[in-house]
Amino acid sequence: MNLAEILDTLNASVLTDKVTLQKSVENAYCADLMSDVLSFSTTKSILVTGLTNAQVIRTAEMAAIEMIVFVQGKRPDSQTIRLAEEKQIPLLVTDLSMFEACGKLYERGLRSKLHRHNQTPTIKCQAKSH
């Protein structure tokens, strides 16, 4: 799903300036605790969060997350936006709640592929749903 489609799906707007919008993602993660993001996220991802401090940008930087969407109209301060611009991470904001934002992205096909670190063979997920 590309950034333009995400903006449309979430009725979101872009907060960053001079950051490429030519990005797309395959996975989505939703968290307000950063270690959770760092432990289960994978690359090619969007992070949906209600937290707007600089640590969110740092977390996305470390985990190589492509873009962040803030829910419920929450906006980070200008210093945090500048950090994201420096790291080339697009920041989006939507008025939707966390639940609705995630629901809409799920509806459009995004999933949370679970990261397994450098451990032994991943057990392939067999079921779609029951």
Added chain:
Amino acid sequence: MTNTEEGVFFLTGKDFTNAGAASSSLKGILERRGVPPDIIRRMAIAAFEAELNVIIYAVAGMMKYRVTDTEIFVTVQDMGQGIPDIELAMTEGYSTATDHIREMGFGSGMGLPNIKKSTDNLAINSVMGEGTTLEFFIRIRSGGTEQA
């Protein structure tokens, strides 16, 4: 081993404005060296978790790194309260973080387990009332020198 690079970053407890800056710099160094992205990501995650623990729980500390063509070694040493029970601290979900820390996005008790999972080796040493030292490394797959 021809191309070794090392350095140190200083960390200040409670300095949340700069939290993550050391790990970000280390990530930049690894990128410049052309280390594979998945290795960089693992090291960045481990370094960031260790850096944040110093900022949150200690008074001050430092992050030392040594990068060779085949490995990345990091030592994060702090002056602080120390960890009374390392095994307990390594348990997923165990955290002593306050509500204030949680509101900032930390305290899920996943930091130390994340470091262990992201690295090829982690050693923790802690002395109560003095401080904590974490040592970890990741092998860089490419380079051809790898045996083991």
